[in-house]
Structure formats: C-alpha cells, structure tokens
Amino acid sequence: MDQPASSRSTSRFTRSQLPGSTRREFLRVSGLIGLAAGSWSLTGCGLFGGDSPEDPGKPGGQRTLRLSFVPVEVLDPQVITNGMWLLTRGVLEGLVAQNPAGDDVIPAVAEKWTISPDNLTYTFQLRANAMWSNGKPVLATDFERTYERLFTPAGTSAGGTTLGANSYQASTNIKGATDFLSGVLTDWSQVGVKANGERELVLTLANPNPDFLLALTHPALLPLNMDLVDEKPEDWQNPPNFVSNGPYAVQKWTKNSSIELIPNEKYWDRKNVKLDKIEVQLVEPTTSGTATVPYENGETDMVNIFDADVARFEKDPELKKQLQSIPTYSIVYLAKLRSENPTMDDPRVRRALSLALGRDTLAKVTPGLRPGLSLVTDRTKGWDESIAIKEDIAQAKQLLGEAGFPDGKGLPEIRLLAGVQAPMVDAIVDTWIRNLGIKVKSDIVESGVYTTRRWQVQKGDYIGFYYGTFAGLPTWPTMVGALWSPKDNQMFSLPAAKWAEYQELQLDKNLKPAEKTAKLDAILAKDASPETRQMGELVAQATREPDEAKQLDLFKQAAKIREEQALYIPVVWTAAYFAVRPSIKGLQLRPYPDYFYLKPLDVEAG
Template sequence: MGASTRSARRSSARLRSVTAAVAVTLALSGCTLFGDDGDSRDNGTSSSDDTDADPGHEQVLRLSSSNLPIIDPQVVTFGMWMSAKGIFEGLVVQNEEGTDVAPGMAESWEMSEDGLTYTFHIRDNAAWSNGDPVTAEDFERTYQRLFTPEAGETGGSTSGANSYQSSTNIKGAADFLEGGTEDWSEVGVRAVDERVLEIEVETPTPGFLMAMTHPSMLPLHMDTVEEHPQDWQEAEHIVSNGPFMLDRWVTNSSMELVPNPHYWDPENVHLDRIEIALLEGGTTGAATVPYENDEVDIVGLANADIIRMESDPELAEHIRVAPSVSYVYLATLRSENPLLEDVNIRKALSLGLDREYIATVTPDGEPGHSLVLGIVPGYDESIEVSEDVEEAKRLLAEAGYPDGEGFPEINLLAGSSNVDVEAIVDSWRRNLGISAKADTVESGVLVERRWAVQDDDYVGFYYGSFAGTPNWPTMVGSLWSPRDIQEFSLPADVWTEYQEVQADSDLSIAERNEELSAIRDEHASEGSQELADLVEQAMNTTDDAEQEALFIEAARLREEQHLIIPVLWKDRYFAVRPTIDGLNLRPSLDAYYFKGMSIAAEEQ
C-alpha cells in the first residue's frame, strides 16, 4: 500500500458517511470539571469588555487527561508525555511538523566527523523554575539515574518499565542499565564544563537527535530528586525547566500548570494557566461531554465521537487530525495449550484478518499491514502482511482444522471494549470459520494477565497499541525489539522458568541478565535470533543505505514470526476550540507542545 493509497484511505475515513454507522447520542450534563459554571477561563477576572483585540484577557487552557499517578519521564506511563508537553524541556525539541529538531536547552550542537560524538552547548539563560541555572552536570546526573539498573531491562515499551529507548544508542548505556558494568566512565555522557555536554554513541546513529526528544531524555533537578526521593514530583517540591511548572496537583482529580518565571524564552509563552482535569479510565467516550459543555478546550476523540462530530456541521469544524505514530496489534499470549506456538497457525490468523474491513469501522484507523508505520521514510511495502484467506485456510487444513472445524475458541484480551476487537472477531468468523471472543478486563488485570501463562483451555492474544518516533531504529530496534520477539518466541514452560529468573532477588543484576540471555540463546526461535543479528548489524554500519536495507530485512523477518500481528495504523483525532491559536499537532504521542499556544478572547 503506497503513500497515495494511505492518503486516500485517510481522506475517505474523514468523509465516511455516518448513515452506515451506529448512531451515538450523548446527553450533555450540567455537571462540570472545573467549577459550578463549567468555565474557569475567566476566574472572575474578565469582564464584558474582553474582546479578541484585548491582549490583557487571561488565557487559561482547559484540558482533560487520563489520570496521572506519576509524571516521572524515566518511567513508561502516560505521565511522561505530559512532562514532555512543557513541564520539562530537553536539549532539543521537535519542530512544528515533528520532522526535525529545534534548539531547546541547547542553543547549538556539533557532531564529530566520525558521527560518534555530539557536543551540546547549553544556553546561558537556561534556568530551573527555582532560579538555579540548568547545567551540563544536571543532564549527566539525570542520565546516570536513567541508566542505573532497577528492573535490569532496557524497557521503553511496557508500562512501568524504564523509558530509555535502546535505539538512542548512547555508548555504554545499555550495559550500565543491565548491570553489565558499574563504571560510569564507560558510559558516553560527560559534562565537559558547566555549559557543555558531550554525548557519545556506539555507532553513527542517524536518528539520534530526534531520539533525544523522547521523554526519557528530559533533565531532572537532581538535587530535589535526591532530597525528596519519594515525593519529588509533588507540587510543593517539584522543580522543572520547561515553559510551564506544576503549581497544583490534587491526586486523582486535577492538575494546574503556570508559566515558569525563569524560562529562557518567555516571549513564546502565552498561556497564563493550564487546568487539567484527571479522569479515571481515560479521555475517551464521555470526555466529549465537557468539551461540548464548553468546559475544556482540547479533547482526544474516540471512534464514536469522530463519527458523531463529523456529522455535525458545526462540530466538524472543530476536528483536527494528527498523523499518528501508533499502531494497533495483537500479541500472542503464552498458554499451556501449545496451539499458538505453531508459526503456521499464527500466520493463518494473520492472513485471515480483513484489515480493510476493520479499518472501515474504526474512523481513526487505516489498514496496518506491518509493525512499521507507513510514514517512516524509505518505507518498503515488501515487509507487509496482507489478507490471503485461501492460504490461511490451507494452513489451517494442513494443521488439522479444515474450514476451521475443531479449532479452539480464540480469546482477545483487552483493557477496554472497542469496535476494533469486535471487527477482528467478526473477520475471523467470516473468513476462517473459527470462533473468537473479546475478553474485556480492567487495565490492571490486563497488565498482569498478558504476561502470565494461560490455562490449557485459554488461547489467544492480547490487544494493544504502540507508539514511537517514526524511523527505522525505533520501529525495529526499540518497539517490539529483537529481545521482545525472542521472549515471545519462548515456549510456555520456558517462559515460566524465564519469569522465575526475572523475579529472583538473590541474583545480582548482572547474574540475572546473564541467565536470561542464556535462556534466550538456547530456546528462542531461530528467526528471532536472526532478527537480533540483523538489527545489531544495522546499528553498527556507517552506511545509511546499508543500514536501511538491514532494518527492512529485519522488519520483514519480524513480520514472518507472526508473534505480534499488526492490525491498524491510527491517526489521532482531536476536538479543538476555535479560539485556540498556535496549536501544532505532530506525529508524536505527546501530540503538541504547550509553548506557543494562545487563546483569543471570545467576543461578548
């Protein structure tokens, strides 16, 4: 599927007739998120004299968000993306389109001729919210915390894991994080002086600067973190360096940000306050009710909301679309029943998916034929998995299930009810004659059960989505990395042994990782081992064309394992108040920066 097809698919999704969709009616309630009248924008300070021409009106951005237990950018949670929106600022930030980097805390940088060393020059007026200068040592201390072993895994993909993206490729970082070395001097991060930070990479890394915009690379005020190790994120303690700082945080309720008085670029900070209502269970569904009650200014849209708002001439004007860096997938569950340990069974289920049909019932989705997003530069269609019902039926018959007869019921473990899952169930029933069902559980239960070995009578997949920078190192090296694929390829009994080693507190980090590596080497599939070799070669080559070719081959091999089955690529839809200016939606999970945004006064 080429770029023009994807573009046409996206356009047709926006224009899709709602007559074939289920009508959705939301009763707009009188309850509010921010107070009795549902509009805290004025906060008692505005008057009927406020107009668009009045530069003195108070600019309060009102948002709703999934609940944020933490905002530590070094831990994989939704909170790390909130931090990246404007609470903390890294050495570099993404440009308005999200296609390149722009100066952040670093006003300039140079790369050595061999492509192995980056030297960042921190601006003289970079400061923390308490007035302390931002220094190169702040970054070095922060990264030492990031790379200090805890779980012992490089993380970057699982909720609660260390957020460092291995494809950033900083010299010695993975070894230090995994306990392979305790000598910090072997890690390629060094404060040369107060304003100069030097970072070395293992090999020339074309995506390095963009990788430095990931939340994991944001700096922390380490004096505060060390003084208040348990509660440094709380409003009374936190010190940040972004354009906004945390002023108030009521657990499970709300958060309020105000401008950082010491931020280096105050001319581009226009908002006086950002009020965030924290919603248990996410921002979809009923979250549009406060938007239509004029209680929030920006809200992410769920499928039903998109359909309904596109059919309303007035609300349709509020819809904004960001090309996303996310995809929907099915990940193989381990089970005492070895059915899905057969690659041909998994292949049949992947080939039997009608992704075009699934996308038609998912307004923000388009058929996702690979685990690499189609917007990645140099995307190669040869890696794609496409529908082939006849081949799927042949594979099932060969395995003893002609026309699906006798095939066990497939479970789709999911943390919420959605049309994607139901469409997958229907697709397999129609195409392959097999039975499937959605097993919807609470998100906490999902996190626990997706890693467990299921009983003999339970086989299937868990449903999820992933997001990351759209480049080859991230899409192949970090998101569903070679190690992830090796682990998913382990037989159920070996996976049980693997988890026991992971949980063995008597082992040192180095000992544990050595044992885990030995298990993968002995029991992981041949294809997953070859995948790891290809990615390692790609990360070590200095030739851009050769690197891309190796990543494409690795991506193709990963798809052929069918351990993680791609389903959809997803755009992100937002409803945005017309008074919002300076909002630049980017293909990143944080979607936009608060900096540069402003709110025009509404005419009275």
C-alpha cells in the same frame, strides 16, 4: 547492585519511587493500558468558576487553560507511564525539541551543537539563561547525572512497549548505555555521556544513528533536577518539591485526579509563554459518546474525540469546521498470550490469523485508520511493500490445515484480551469468524486485570492475543530495534514453562544485575525460537553498519522475519481527532504520541 566507578555523588533509581516494589506490582497498582495522549479541553472564559475573569484579554486578566488527560500516577519520565507524555509537552525540556511537523528538531536547552565527522560525537552548548523553576541554572552536569540515573540498573531492561519499564530506548545507541543498564558495565566513565564544564555536554554513540537528534526528544532523555532527587528520593515528584525547566511548572498534583501548571517564571523564553494557568483533570478516556458533551455544551474549547463522535462531527456542517486531525505513529496491535496449551506456539497458526485479519475492512471501522501492513509505519523513510503482510485467506486456511486444523476444525477458541471496550475489538473477532470459520471471543476486563493477565501463563483452555496500542518515532532503529524488538519477540516465543522461569529470574532480588542479565540472556539464547534469534542478529548488524543503504536492508530483513512470526500482529494505524474552537490559538498538531506542545497555546477572550 553494582556501583559505577564514579567519584561524583549519584542518585540511585529505586522502586520505592513507584507504587510497587516490582514491575509486576507497579502494573497491578497503576492499571495503565495505553500511552497515547488522552482527551484535552481548554477554556479562557471562566466557565468552570474559580478565579478566571470573564475577559482574560483585559489588563490584569488571567488566561486559564483547562484540559483533561489520562490518569497520571508517576511524574518520572524515566519510567514508561502516561505521565511521561504530559511532562514532555512543556513541563520538562530536553536538549532539543521537535519542530511543528515533528520531522526535525529545533534548539531547546541546547542553543547549538556540533557533530563529529564520523557522526559518533555530538557536542551540545547549553543556554546560559536556561534555569530550573527554583532559580538554579540548568547545567551540563544535570544532564549527565540524570542520564546516569536513567542507565542505572533497576530490575528492568530498556524501553520497548512495557508499562512500568525503564523508558530509555536502546536504539538511541548512546555508547555503553544498555550495558550499564543491564549491569554488564559498571564503570560510568565508559558510557558516552560527559559534562565538560557547566555548559557543554558531549554524547558519544556506539555506532552512527542518523535519527539521533530526533531520538533525543523522547521523554526518557528529559533532564531532572538531580540535587532535589538526591535530597528527596521518596518525595521529589510531589509539589512543591517538583522542579521543572520547561515553560510550565507543577503547582499542584493529586495522583490520578488533577494537576495544576503555572508558568515557570525562570524559563529562558518566558516572554513566549502566554497562559497564566493550566488546570488538568485526569480522567479515563472514553469512547462511549459522552466525551464531547462538555464541548458541545460550551463548557470547554477543545476535546480529543473518538469513533462515532468523529463520524458525527464530520457529518455536521458546523461541527466539521471545528474538527482537526493528524495521522499518528500509533498502531493497534495484537500480542501472543502465553498458555499451557501449546497451540499458539505454532507459527503457522499465528501467521494464519495474521493473513486473515482483513485489515482493509478493519480500517473502515472508524475514521482516519490505515491498514497496519507492518509494525513499521508506512510513513517511515525507506518503507516499501517488501515488508508488507500480503493478506491471503486461502493461504491462511492452508496453514491451519498444515498445523492440524483443517477448515479450523479442532482449533481451540481464540480469546482476545482487552482492557477497554472498543469497536475494533469486536471487528477483529467478527473478521476472524467470518474469514476462517473459527471460534473467537473477546475478553474485556478491568484495566488492572488486563495489565496483570497479559503477562501470565494462561490455563490450557485459554489461548489467543492481547490487544494493545503503542507509538514511537517513525525510524527503523525505533520501530524494529526498540519497539516490538528482537528481545521482545524472543521472550514471546518462549514456551510457557520457560517464560515462567524467565519471569522468576526477572523478579529475583538476590541476583546482581550482571548475573541476572547473563542468566536471562542464556534462556533466550537456548530456548527462544531460531527465527527471533536471527532477527536479533540482523538488528545487531544493522546498528553496527555505517552504510545507510545496507543498514536499511538489514532492518527490512529483520522486520520481515518479525511479521512472518506473528508473535506481534499489526492491525491498523490510527489518527488523532480534536474538536477545537476558533478561540484557541497556536495549536500545532504533530503525529508524535504527545500530539502538541503547550508552549505556543493561547486563548482569546470568551
């Protein structure tokens, strides 16, 4: 691997810190299938035994919060996993944090900042009293070293929606970051990250990004205690080694089982951290109707609920009072599977399926859903109907006929691969059968099988889509440039044989990063569809365009091409529902994937 030209000691991001040595192995071991937050439950009344007193409000009493979250196997925010959304809630703290509404930022480690007249240079002043949980100060060099680790080549590209990949979102637009990550750039001094002394951090952008400050709240840009990461590269994530700088520190962690958090006594705003302990049970989310049992038995004070339970709570006068919800930036989507059978390589077939999806009907499957008319949420500033998918069953049938499948005859059975049993999967299958008269079948598999199979080239008798969910900031650079990005679309447009070749190159450990990047880009430039390459050109133009109106128009053009190609098909936008007892104070729900911060939470006496 090429080394950056830097006189400082830096940490190298190696796959030895993950369960497997390659992304494919990591996914196979972890079995992760989603990044939205799991269910949470809280108690301040000692209902689970242990050392919580009956009255946590008494002097000397302990306020304990008990909650549940999806399984966590990695506590590294620089890797796309469930764990990064737990860390960003209050274990690690970045330069800025989101406000309660999630539409702007407030100071965090940085107490203030200035922006240059050309909107390219952001200068952050760090708090003098910002501390790590081990008592050492949080310095500007901690951020610079963390970001150098983030941008150091490790066999994966930036961001997107791929679990196990590097979590940096290229649309953040830090100067030189993606080139450094790809190995094209090896001189760290050319990357737009520089610590000026102990308390000043300067971040320089390649092009203006009006959403840059919000982008800094993504988990990828949380700081790490790099002295510890360098000292214990194989063991820094495991307590008692893990060092935090947020309101809570990691006391215990049993992978995929439990995490215990305690206040970070060195936190700069310790007086506003109210809880004494947070006990997190790591459990698989369920829609089976059993998730609310502990809540309704009086054993927990808050729980994330789904589907039929939401409808039941809304119909019950007492339970309805305890229901809180928030529309999210999370979308249910379908992504094309690769297959030896070329049927799905025809964009007319994919677009027909998109046009006949019946999103208005699907949005009624469970409460809180909205039709997914685009992979850009309709809550994004500047969104309009020009990029919306205009559902049209007649046109869908016409496209199938033009592709050689009149009235759906001769079209192979469409498979819908999913790693979870969900009402939406069944509803999609039923809608396609009803609207197009074609054969469709769901394929529900164990989550580890799902994460492996969705990247494989399927046999000739297996075509279709995989079912997924993902979320991100509601900005055009994020939702067009980072999530379901031009490169993602180009990879999904590759013929099966070329995709297999592309994967082989990705896993080739003998190639230097720059050489590997050049070979991978050459395949996309030659074999990706012309439409996806055009999408890439438009996004590249948009990131260079200083005029916001012109930039928006370019992003819309790119988004329109993406919807018409239907390599990814938007289904519905989701909502998050929580049952919350009145004893919980300080809960501020946000649409972002982590939903709320732990810092303001408190519990009253049971």
